[in-house]
Amino acid sequence: MRFLVPLLGLLFIAxxxxxxxxIGLPAPVIFWQLRVPRGxxxxxxxxxxxxxxxxxxGALRNPLADPGLxxxxxxxxxxxxxxxxxxxxxxxxxxxxxxxxxGAGVGAIALLVFAxxxxxxxxxxxxxxxxxxxxxxxxxxxxxxxxxxxxLAELTFWLxxxxxxxxxxxxxxxxxxxxxxxxxxxxxxxxxDALSLGEETAASLGIPTEKTxxxxxxxxxxxxxxxxxxxxxxxxxxxxxxxxxxxxxxxxPAALLLPSVVAGAVLLLAADMxxxxxxxxxxxxxxxxLGVLTALLGAPLLVVIARRMGR
Amino acid sequence: MIAARGLxxxxxxxxxxxxxxxxxxxxxxxxxxxxxxxxxxxLLKALCGILPGLMKPDPRRVAYLAQDPRAAxxxxxxxxAFLGRIPHGDRKRGPVERALAEAGVxxxxxxxxxxxSGGEVRRAMLARVFATEPEVMLLDEPTADLDPRAxxxxxxxxxxxxxxxxxxxVVLHAIELALRYADRLVVLDRGRIVADAxxxxxxxAAAAAxxxxxGEDKLPHLLPE
Numbered sequence: 307m308r309f310l311v312p313l314l315g316l317l318f319i320a321x322x323x324x325x326x327x328x329i330g331l332p333a334p335v336i337f338w339q340l341r342v343p344r345g346x347x348x349x350x351x352x353x354x355x356x357x358x359x360x361x362x363x364g365a366l367r368n369p370l371a372d373p374g375l376x377x378x379x380x381x382x383x384x385x386x387x388x389x390x391x392x393x394x395x396x397x398x399x400x401x402x403x404x405x406x407x408x409g410a411g412v413g414a415i416a417l418l419v420f421a422x423x424x425x426x427x428x429x430x431x432x433x434x435x436x437x438x439x440x441x442x443x444x445x446x447x448x449x450x451x452x453x454x455x456x457x458l459a460e461l462t463f464w465l466x467x468x469x470x471x472x473x474x475x476x477x478x479x480x481x482x483x484x485x486x487x488x489x490x491x492x493x494x495x496x497x498x499d500a501l502s503l504g505e506e507t508a509a510s511l512g513i514p515t516e517k518t519x520x521x522x523x524x525x526x527x528x529x530x531x532x533x534x535x536x537x538x539x540x541x542x543x544x545x546x547x548x549x550x551x552x553x554x555x556x557x558x559p560a561a562l563l564l565p566s567v568v569a570g571a572v573l574l575l576a577a578d579m580x581x582x583x584x585x586x587x588x589x590x591x592x593x594x595x596l597g598v599l600t601a602l603l604g605a606p607l608l609v610v611i612a613r614r615m616g617r
Numbered sequence: 618m619i620a621a622r623g624l625x626x627x628x629x630x631x632x633x634x635x636x637x638x639x640x641x642x643x644x645x646x647x648x649x650x651x652x653x654x655x656x657x658x659x660l661l662k663a664l665c666g667i668l669p670g671l672m673k674p675d676p677r678r679v680a681y682l683a684q685d686p687r688a689a690x691x692x693x694x695x696x697x698a699f700l701g702r703i704p705h706g707d708r709k710r711g712p713v714e715r716a717l718a719e720a721g722v723x724x725x726x727x728x729x730x731x732x733x734s735g736g737e738v739r740r741a742m743l744a745r746v747f748a749t750e751p752e753v754m755l756l757d758e759p760t761a762d763l764d765p766r767a768x769x770x771x772x773x774x775x776x777x778x779x780x781x782x783x784x785x786x787v788v789l790h791a792i793e794l795a796l797r798y799a800d801r802l803v804v805l806d807r808g809r810i811v812a813d814a815x816x817x818x819x820x821x822a823a824a825a826a827x828x829x830x831x832g833e834d835k836l837p838h839l840l841p842e
Contacts, residue, residue: 367690504685509667510667510680510683512677557692
């Protein structure tokens with residue numbers, strides 16, 4: 307943490323002074339309407355995804371769990387797609403994040419209903435896979451029936467994920483659910499530690515295991531769902547961050563929660579800096595989507611982790 | 618002490634425990650034996666209240682060691698022992714260090730549990746149970762898959778725990794360990810208690826429950842040091 311927190315501070319400052327308008331402090335209008343929301347949103351989204359990944363991997367006792375597994379990111383994307391589809395996003399800018407949040411909320415309720423009154427790890431995963439599949443099918447349906455090619459292009463680009471061109475209003479909409487989600491996930495730390503010995507042992511230690519799983523599902527829905535609602539499909543952060551931290555912070559799930567928040571924010575800010583620098587130094591006519599970059603960075607990291615696990 | 622009266626448990630339409638009256642007292646090492654499916658593990662789980670619909674005892678007072686003591690992550694032995702403090706909601710070092718020493722794994726404190734041998738893992742899990750400083754210890758086959766020496770060592774630890782006044786209830790498949798270490802042998806068969814006596818006195822009933830003969834032979838044994 308002594309290394310991660312200063313790194314986060316440095317990256318955030320860099321995110322305020324580096325951008326398409328060049329390097330250095332930009333005009334106030336660019337600073338407040340572009341740089342600050344973009345940096346803040348990267349912090350929020352990265353932190354939310356990092357916390358969700360760490361808590362979910364702890365709760366499911368599986369290093370392969372990703373917040374996207376629960377399907378909430380999918381329903382958030384579906385909500386956003388519907389806002390695009392009906393032209394709501396064009397008519398009223400906040401409609402997009404609001405529809406995404408609504409999608410995440412509906413998804414979270416569906417998940418908790420599908421997983422039943424007494425969820426277990428497998429029931430939660432199965433419910434999430436079902437929800438993802440339904441959301442993906444409906445999303446494909448919306449894409450197929452897109453009213454005009456522009457809407458289709460816009461929607462596809464949005465689904466690739468990013469934090470560029472967002473407003474302070476997007477931050478204000480996403481911050482409460484993401485911060486609440488992170489707080490909820492951190493509060494279940496001892497329960498996650500106990501669950502590492504199995505659900506029965508955790509119960510014998512006085513941990514309400516079903517309540518813990520429901521809290522993890524709800525916290526992930528809030529944090530990762532709101533992240534997807536404002537930033538689209540930013541993948542791999544939730545999956546990769548806890549796996550990257552284990553060699554340094556140990557494998558105890560609760561010990562990974564807070565570092566994963568900070569490291570998630572670091573990773574997303576760093577990826578977003580690469581996006582901005584990429585468009586400055588490479589012959590690109592537009593910024594590469596952030597989700598593409600996190601996936602490109604995340605994939606080799608996962609291969610490295612997989613090789614280490616094999617030993 | 619820990620007790621249950623008229624305990625009946627049904628799971629999946631099958632009656633696993635059928636009106637069991639059971640009590641175990643402090644200072645006594647009680648062994649539970651019986652054929653597979655007799656309800657030993659279920660009785661243990663019922664006593665520590667982790668079956669649905671049963672009353673949960675105070676987790677600070679009653680500690681439970683599951684039959685399969687694996688950890689999902691590469692926790693260190695010390696981290697595993699600290700999990701025993703969860704019921705108290707603290708992270709006190711004193712009880713954890715005493716537990717590590719008591720279980721004989723103080724030297725392994727910083728080792729990862731997934732790099733240890735089966736016997737060392739069992740001892741680490743016992744350290745977790747000791748760290749809770751419970752009055753009652755419920756242990757499901759703590760000597761399964763251990764070599765004879767490690768099994769003797771674990772039983773010696775439990776013997777000492779009972780000697781210090783704790784209530785220790787152990788599910789054992791190895792009847793010879795029950796004969797050697799337990800104060801009392803409770804034999805379960807098809808969900809009922811069929812014998813409850815000093816180990817030697819309960820042996821004929823245990824033999825009958827397993828469908829075996831009861832007798833003596835002249836084979837030499839491996840003995841604890």
